[in-house]
Amino acid sequence: MSLALSSTLALAPADVEPAPGLLSLAREDLACVFDRDPAARSRIEVLLTYPGLHAMLIHRPAHRLWQGGWCFAARWLGWLARLLTNVDIHPGATIGRRFFIDHGAGVVIGETAEIGDDCTLYHGVTLGGTTWNPGKRHPTLGAGVVVGAGAKILGAIRIGDGARVGANSVVIGEVPAGRTAIGIPARLVGAGATESLPRVGAGATAINLDHHLIPDPVGKAIQCLLDRIDTLETEMRDLRGLPAPARSTEVDQRDAFGVTPLPNVFAAREDQRAPIISLQGAHHGLRSRQL
Numbered sequence: 384m385s386l387a388l389s390s391t392l393a394l395a396p397a398d399v400e401p402a403p404g405l406l407s408l409a410r411e412d413l414a415c416v417f418d419r420d421p422a423a424r425s426r427i428e429v430l431l432t433y434p435g436l437h438a439m440l441i442h443r444p445a446h447r448l449w450q451g452g453w454c455f456a457a458r459w460l461g462w463l464a465r466l467l468t469n470v471d472i473h474p475g476a477t478i479g480r481r482f483f484i485d486h487g488a489g490v491v492i493g494e495t496a497e498i499g500d501d502c503t504l505y506h507g508v509t510l511g512g513t514t515w516n517p518g519k520r521h522p523t524l525g526a527g528v529v530v531g532a533g534a535k536i537l538g539a540i541r542i543g544d545g546a547r548v549g550a551n552s553v554v555i556g557e558v559p560a561g562r563t564a565i566g567i568p569a570r571l572v573g574a575g576a577t578e579s580l581p582r583v584g585a586g587a588t589a590i591n592l593d594h595h596l597i598p599d600p601v602g603k604a605i606q607c608l609l610d611r612i613d614t615l616e617t618e619m620r621d622l623r624g625l626p627a628p629a630r631s632t633e634v635d636q637r638d639a640f641g642v643t644p645l646p647n648v649f650a651a652r653e654d655q656r657a658p659i660i661s662l663q664g665a666h667h668g669l670r671s672r673q674l
């Protein structure tokens with residue numbers, strides 16, 4: 384018997400880290416709030432007033448009950464958490480360490496959702512499914528993912544490590560690690576560099592909390608079209624020998640992403656289009672007199 388036991392111990396991997404207990408997970412969930420919310424001032428304040436933390440304190444034991452086959456008790460705890468916090472987390476959802484839900488209101492996490500370590504969700508986020516069939520039907524979030532307020536991530540898709548999802552975006556496809564997804568449906572923008580990002584947690588996970596500093600691909604496309612129109616109008620004036628229009632004295636007021644506000648753009652275009660429009664009018668008038 385002792386020989387068999389020693390053989391079993393020898394075959395077991397020595398570097399496997401034991402699963403943390405509920406108390407250890409609760410301490411990590413509490414501590415990570417101070418890394419990601421500058422409004423947090425004291426442990427007692429966070430422990431008593433943060434609904435996202437309350438939801439996690441209830442979800443952890445509910446998930447253990449779900450894994451142990453006590454499904455009704457787990458669902459009842461999930462219902463209690465939703466009643467108290469307005470955060471709806473299915474007890475079957477697998478959530479990693481140091482998970483933070485900021486504000487908490489309206490967050491929904493489905494049964495087969497999987498969330499990695501050091502993830503951050505803001506209010507109104509939905510990790511939902513797209514099918515009524517059993518099995519994997521909810522998203523998988525890698526480590527260090529940040530999901531902005533009101534975003535919806537739907538289906539059995541993967542959001543890579545360190546990725547960001549912009550506020551109110553609807554994500555229905557894979558997002559590679561380190562990329563940003565914005566829009567409806569979401570499009571990929573931004574580069575994947577994470578070297579300069581702050582790192583938190585025991586695993587030194589890079590987390591980019593500047594989810595408000597994301598580019599506007601639609602605005603950039605419109606700006607490119609306006610610049611192209613300006614180039615074409617300049618070529619038309621050169622071909623017809625027309626003088627260049629007087630430049631406006633207004634200061635160029637482009638935003639942080641290089642996009643000019645539309646009212647100023649159209650106001651500046653009216654003077655540039657006037658010579659071409661008048662030339663076209665003169666051409667039509669001459670043609671009518673010839674007829």
